[in-house]
Amino acid sequence: MQQLDILPSERIYKALDDENTQFVLDDPLENTMVLNMGPQHPATHGVLRLVIRLDGETVIGCIPDLGYLHRGYEKIAEASTYHEFIPHTDRLDYLSTMANNVAYVLAVEKLIGIEVPRRAQFIRVICAELARLTSHFVWLGTMAMDVGAITVLLWCFREREKIQDIQDVLTGVRFTTSFTRVGGLAQDMSDEVLKMIREYFDSFTQSIEECEKLLLKNRIFIDRCENVGVISAADAIRYGVTGPILRATGVHHDLRKDQPYLVYNELEFDVPTEKEGDTLARFYVRLQEMKESIRILRQCVEKIPSGAIHTDNPKKVLPRKEQVYSKMEELIHDFMLINFGINPPVGEVYSAIESSKGELGFYIVSNGGGHPWRLKIRSPSFCNLQSMPVMIKGNMISDVVAIIGSVDPVMGEADK
């Protein structure tokens, strides 16, 4: 007996129905879709996973899922001496390794209560700014690539290679530098490095102009970035955002100015800010920051004094190798420092620097022993990622990659 009130297609389904087979038909236009982005997605800059709920092409919900690169550095720190942890800091934000080295030893030195000589402070500023440049070059290249400009990526990596050549001569390593030591540096900076940095200034100006020519008046690039991923200043503060993302909302906050460390208070530089808080504003802020970094480097190269690079505190600072081999006292200190550690006083400190991503802080609790009792890394990528759902919600799915690029998370740091 035929039923006339149902459609022919439904009759077919009905005929196929039995106790083992049932048809449930969803109208795809009536439903939202859940999309997994990452952790292996090339546009998510590492192992960031975003679970996105879509209504058509519009994102209506976004949940970041972290932990794919969690290596337990805070636990490792509790079992290693203060010196042993320095190489681990390289692996946090692996795009600006030297800034992490500087941030970590500044925290340990604050705990011990020592300060490095002026030459070492200048070299550390140079290290931190070179690290900021390498990191921002990767950001500029990958963000431009995410919105379709692949040339910029190749040019930026070419420029980054030049800075890594400087790092190579300065530290002996291109990438995982581990350059700083508690109370000093691994080695002194040679005049060759200064010469290389001076020569680099012209190359930088030229290359950044080339990149700007490709992007600044590029209709496609601006349309992809303008009014995309907007976050207000109030939201940014509420979500604990720091660094260029916060400055792109109009908040004038830079630890180099507000709570100066090293010799930043003697150097002249501006803190670029924008008001819009969108992807384009973050782009402008970082671009200006790179130029300011070059300005800082220029002053450092001129002002750097000669002198010692190690604090004269043999009980806390590792002696030079040639002295260890030739002098009794230094041999004893070296033995004690390596075997028992630095043994800072009982107490706790928090020390933060303005890294390329934002406020990178180390909170160290000491019980007087050779290992940190507790070491907490306040990583800017982690804290900035928390605000990402606010930026992404309401945008199109194709804008998500542009927003991730403009937030510039490094998962080594976010996952610890």
Place this chain on the structure above:
Amino acid sequence: MLTSEQLIATLTTNFSSALIAQSDFRNELTCIIKKEFLLPVCTFLRDDAELQFDSLRDITAVDYLGFEETSGASYNHDTNIPHRSSYEYDERFQIVYNLYSFKNNFRLRLKILLNDGEHVLTVSTVWQAANWYERETYDMFGIQFDEHPDLRRMYLPEEFEYHPLRKEFPLMGIPGSLPLPRH
């Protein structure tokens, strides 16, 4: 400019019995407050027109299990500084809130004391940023934050039974504790 003395004075006038201890080690102000005053004090610190601690930079916990036994290694050379540590509280954990005030350019470390198994109220109602920080603290220490909107593990898989930054968790890990993916 806000000074530590002013801040302590403001806190004690408004919450006379909340403050347990304070310290100024290396010019960093640390205040330990009573657990039950956490939310009122946090709301006050954020909303007070003079203080305006509007940015919560970090939340973490410190496990003080065995703090005294392992301290005071054999290489104590500086006699001026107390090297033999003593932990004067009965509570095992301290929850550390790292606050920053844009207006005063001032950092404050707020702490509460917590026994093992005790719960604490979330401050994500005061600062949104606390959401992920508390999830991380829960993941690493197993500390329960009551009324948290979404208390899941931050880094480790949900199947994992342990909380690795507790002092009883071995550095080597526990064999078999992390099951292989099902697929």
